[in-house]
Amino acid sequence: MNKKISRRKLLWGAATAASVALIRTVTGQSIHAAVPDPTKMPGPLPGPVGKRSPFEHPVRKPSDISSRSPLQDLYGMITPSDLHFERHHAGIPAIDPHQYELLIHGMVDRPTVFTLADLRRFPALSRICFIECSGNFRTGKETMTPQDICGLTSQSEWTGVLLSTLFREVGVHPKATWFLAEGSDAAVMTRSIPVSKGWDDAMIVYGQNGEAIRPEQGYPARLLLPGWEGNTSVKWIRRIELSDQPFMTREETSKYTEPIKDGKIRQFSFEIDARSIITFPAWPVQLEKGWIEIRGLAWSGRGKIKRVEVSVDTGKTWLPARLQEPVLDKAHVCFRYLWNWRGEETEILSRAIDETGYIQPTLGQLVKARGVDMGGYHLNPVTAWRIRRDGAVLFKPENWK
Amino acid sequence: MRTFFLILFLVLLLAFGRGDNTAAGWPLHFGFGRIATTKEIAALNISIRPDGKGLPAGSGTVREGRAIYLMKCAACHGSTGVEGPQARLVAPMGDTTRAKAIGNYWPYATTLFDYTRRAMPYNAPGSLSAGEVYSLTAFLLYANKIIDSEKVINAASLPQVVMPAKKFFVTDDRRGGPEIR
Numbered sequence: 001m002n003k004k005i006s007r008r009k010l011l012w013g014a015a016t017a018a019s020v021a022l023i024r025t026v027t028g029q030s031i032h033a034a035v036p037d038p039t040k041m042p043g044p045l046p047g048p049v050g051k052r053s054p055f056e057h058p059v060r061k062p063s064d065i066s067s068r069s070p071l072q073d074l075y076g077m078i079t080p081s082d083l084h085f086e087r088h089h090a091g092i093p094a095i096d097p098h099q100y101e102l103l104i105h106g107m108v109d110r111p112t113v114f115t116l117a118d119l120r121r122f123p124a125l126s127r128i129c130f131i132e133c134s135g136n137f138r139t140g141k142e143t144m145t146p147q148d149i150c151g152l153t154s155q156s157e158w159t160g161v162l163l164s165t166l167f168r169e170v171g172v173h174p175k176a177t178w179f180l181a182e183g184s185d186a187a188v189m190t191r192s193i194p195v196s197k198g199w200d201d202a203m204i205v206y207g208q209n210g211e212a213i214r215p216e217q218g219y220p221a222r223l224l225l226p227g228w229e230g231n232t233s234v235k236w237i238r239r240i241e242l243s244d245q246p247f248m249t250r251e252e253t254s255k256y257t258e259p260i261k262d263g264k265i266r267q268f269s270f271e272i273d274a275r276s277i278i279t280f281p282a283w284p285v286q287l288e289k290g291w292i293e294i295r296g297l298a299w300s301g302r303g304k305i306k307r308v309e310v311s312v313d314t315g316k317t318w319l320p321a322r323l324q325e326p327v328l329d330k331a332h333v334c335f336r337y338l339w340n341w342r343g344e345e346t347e348i349l350s351r352a353i354d355e356t357g358y359i360q361p362t363l364g365q366l367v368k369a370r371g372v373d374m375g376g377y378h379l380n381p382v383t384a385w386r387i388r389r390d391g392a393v394l395f396k397p398e399n400w401k
Numbered sequence: 402m403r404t405f406f407l408i409l410f411l412v413l414l415l416a417f418g419r420g421d422n423t424a425a426g427w428p429l430h431f432g433f434g435r436i437a438t439t440k441e442i443a444a445l446n447i448s449i450r451p452d453g454k455g456l457p458a459g460s461g462t463v464r465e466g467r468a469i470y471l472m473k474c475a476a477c478h479g480s481t482g483v484e485g486p487q488a489r490l491v492a493p494m495g496d497t498t499r500a501k502a503i504g505n506y507w508p509y510a511t512t513l514f515d516y517t518r519r520a521m522p523y524n525a526p527g528s529l530s531a532g533e534v535y536s537l538t539a540f541l542l543y544a545n546k547i548i549d550s551e552k553v554i555n556a557a558s559l560p561q562v563v564m565p566a567k568k569f570f571v572t573d574d575r576r577g578g579p580e581i582r
Contacts, residue, residue, distance in 0.1 A: 090520060105442050112439070114434040121433050169430055186526045188519040190448070239445055244418060248509040250516035257570070259510045265506075265566070282407040302577040356577030369581045377573075397488050 042401070058083055061147055065089075066133070068151025071297065072279045077324070077332045079154035081209045084204065087133050087152060088215045089251075090186035093236050097212075097220040102204065106179070106242035109171030117219050119204055122161040122169075126207070127226065129330045130155040130299050132272050134229035137379035141388070142394040145281045150384060153299070155332040156217075158224050159207030163198045172198075176242040180221050180249075184238040191232045192246035193225065197270075201226050227301030227330035228270040229255050229378070245288040254377065258375030266375075272301030274360050275380035276308055276335065276352035287341060287391040294321070300354035302328055307353040308335040314347040316369060317385070321350065347384045347396060362399045372400055449515040453560030456514065459531035463548075466540025469533050472520050475480035482544050487523075493546040494565040502543030508570050510562035514538045535559075 031132045034054075035041055058074070060067035066087040069079055070109040079085075097116050105111035132153035138144065145151075158294050183189040193202070201284075203224040206213055213219045218235030231251055246252065246268070257267045276298035281287055298308045304327050309318040321335035335350065351360040363381035367374065449455035471480065478484075482491030482502075492502035503513065518534045520526050529537070539554040542562060552558070575582045 090523065090526065103437055103442065103445055105437055105446070109436040111442055112434040113437045122431060123427075163553045165431075169434065182448070186520070188526070190445070190519070241446065241448055243449060243450070245452075246514055247448055247515075250512055250520075253509060253512050253570075254503075254507050260571075263569055264571045265508075265569045266573050267508075267570050269575065271573075271575065271577070273575065273577075354577070357575040357579050358577050359579065366580045 017061055022045045032205070060085065060152060062086070066152060068147045069154045071146040071151055071153075071277065072282050073147075074279075077297075078209060079156060081156065081211065081214050081217070082370060084131075084154040084156060084208075084214065084217055085133065085152045087230060088185060088187075088216070088235065090213050093185045094215070095184065095220060095236060099240075100220050101310055102221065102237060104166060104239070104242070106240075107173035107176035107244065109173070110169075111209050112170045114166070116206065118144040119206060119221060122165050124159055125162055125203065126157055126159040126353055127203070128155065128157045128328055129224075129226040130272075130332045131224075131230045131233055131251045132301075133270065134231065134272065134377040137376065137381065138208075139395075139397045139399065141397055143283055144279050144395040144397070145284070147280050150275075150277055152230070153297075153332070155299075156208045157210070158203065158205040159204045160205030160221070160224065163202035163204060163223075166204065167195075167198055173240055174365055178243050178246045180239070180241040180243065180247050181232070181234040181237055182241070183218075183234045183236045183240040185236050189234060189251060190247065191251055192243075192249060193223075195231060197225055197228070197244065209294055225270075227303075229256065229272060229301075232270060238356050251346070256377060258370075258377040259373050260375075261369075261371035269378050270301075272298035272299070273306065273359050273378065273380050274298070274352040274354040276350040276360060277383055278310075278348060278350050278385055281348075281387070281393045282385055283393050283395050285393045287387060288349055289341055289343045289391075292339050292341050294339050294348060296321075296335050297332045298323075298350070298352040298400050299330070299332045300352065300356075303355040303357065304329050305333045305352055306355045308333075309351050309353070310335075310337040310339075310372075311349045312337075312339050312341075312346060315349055315382075318351070341376065341387070343389060343391075344387075345389050346387050348387060349382050349384045351382045363400060367400045368375055374400075412430050441546060447515075447519065449511050451509045451510060451511050451560065453556055456511070456556035457531040458557060459535055460553050461535025461537070461539045462553055463533055463539045463543040463550045465532075465537070465538075466536035466543075469529075469537055470540050473529075474537070477496065482541065490541055491544045502545065503541055504547060504565065506566050508540060508567040510538070510547075510559055510564055513541060514559060 058070045060083055068086045069083050071346055100116045102114045112323045130153055134267050136152040138149055157385055178192050179195055181193055204221055205224045206221045222235040223233050223237050257265050260266050278296040280295040298305045308321040310321045311318045321337040324334040327333050353359050360382055366381055386394045386396050461494040477487040483489050489500040489502050492498045492500055514534055517537055518578050535554045542548045543550055
């Protein structure tokens with residue numbers, strides 16, 4: 001009897017348990033076990049929040065101060081919110097959205113405090129654009145992925161209110177030329193921004209890819225300056241002060257400035273110049289002879305990408321890649337180029353051309369323009385992947401010092 | 402007659418009244434948010450401009466600054482500001498280091514006060530008094546050979562300090578187009 005019941009229980013139990021069976025991976029995560037034939041067993045029932053397939057493991061690569069998006073693991077132009085790169089200066093603050101307030105004051109007619117609910121009442125706008133850290137170029141060894149080289153760029157659909165709407169609401173003084181944007185993180189991070197950007201396309205955003213902004217990205221609200229170096233899109237924004245001069249904060253003087261030729265130091269370098277990177281094939285991919293679709297991302301902080309060119313012969317000849325529509329202003333665009341690899345040793349490269357006529361430079365061109373002592377910000381060189389006869393794909397590191 | 406004026410008034414109110422629509426159906430003001438009081442602005446407003454606007458009362462000395470530095474800063478920045486492990490702070494202009502420190506890179510002295518008061522020490526940001534920040538500012542300017550050891554730093558003297566690297570700073574001149582800059 002006992003045995004019979006337990007057998008029935010066991011069968012029923014096995015059926016239900018199998019549908020939600022968990023196994024523990026080497027990294028200690030509990031994941032669903034694959035079933036040999038999923039057509040022979042009902043799967044799990046609907047749940048409140050979706051999860052990635054247990055077979056997919058795209059992860060950011062964190063350091064002490066940032067974490068990089070896995071560009072080589074993504075499809076399309078949107079970065080999943082939990083894989084958006086991170087850069088912050090004193091950790092991620094925990095902010096209660098009901099306590100959140102944004103103060104706009106200084107050279108305005110009506111200094112005003114907006115709650116999050118207030119911000120959401122204003123006419124809303126969504127736009128897809130990238131945010132890229134201006135310190136987004138790493139080189140030095142062959143075994144680097146796109147994530148290692150330039151993973152500090154990501155793209156989201158951002159939703160919020162235009163800053164110009166708020167500027168009109170508070171009555172910005174016509175003589176105001178700069179504003180200070182201040183975050184409520186433990187660094188109380190600040191940047192001075194020209195007022196013209198506020199009237200142009202700046203936003204205060206609270207939505208990211210259809211949900212509330214992630215804490216790492218500035219929850220509950222951040223500044224968004226499309227096309228400008230990421231540091232200026234101040235997260236966790238709590239205060240905007242209109243002024244007639246920049247404040248010369250730490251992040252716009254001792255950081256986010258770059259030495260150029262003749263001992264000069266370039267300041268207020270806001271726009272991100274056009275750039276591209278081949279994300280496939282890239283190290284550590286192993287190629288097989290035959291048709292290969294070269295894939296990558298291109299973007300410009302100055303407008304739309306007009307063209308992306310690909311070279312499969314070490315830069316001797318360049319041919320246009322196909323651009324995936326829609327090609328948006330100040331946004332990542334996917335490019336693709338079909339290539340029949342016959343097993344020869346070569347280098348593959350891409351270069352972006354934006355609507356201003358800017359052509360993504362080589363590292364040599366950047367060194368020529370800025371000098372060998374050039375700083376590490378705003379480096380957007382053409383990057384090459386070496387294809388070896390055995391199908392190995394290696395990054396081609398170029399050093400300039 | 403009275404009715405006529407009343408109707409005229411209502412028509413004008415509809416046409417030009419407060420919060421009325423523009424041609425695009427967009428009001429001049431939405432009326433969202435509340436007016437900030439002077440008191441709450443003062444409580445939040447900690448910004449400091451290069452001309453000294455925003456600097457609080459108080460003052461500091463190199464001597465006091467050194468003592469505070471050794472107690473609260475040296476663990477991360479090294480006992481003389483060069484050893485780390487965190488950012489190197491001391492490198493007088495002409496030092497052979499490639500590190501960008503206060504003496505050879507920072508263009509404004511006011512930034513030192515502002516940043517220290519906002520964000521330092523890393524494990525207790527915002528915990529220093531105005532006097533402590535003035536003293537630390539004095540000590541770091543002295544250690545970078547920018548002021549002498551007797552100089553008192555306060556709201557009047559700090560904006561007068563000329564930083565040696567200021568002359569190197571130029572505004573970005575990249576403009577898009579075919580030229581690489």
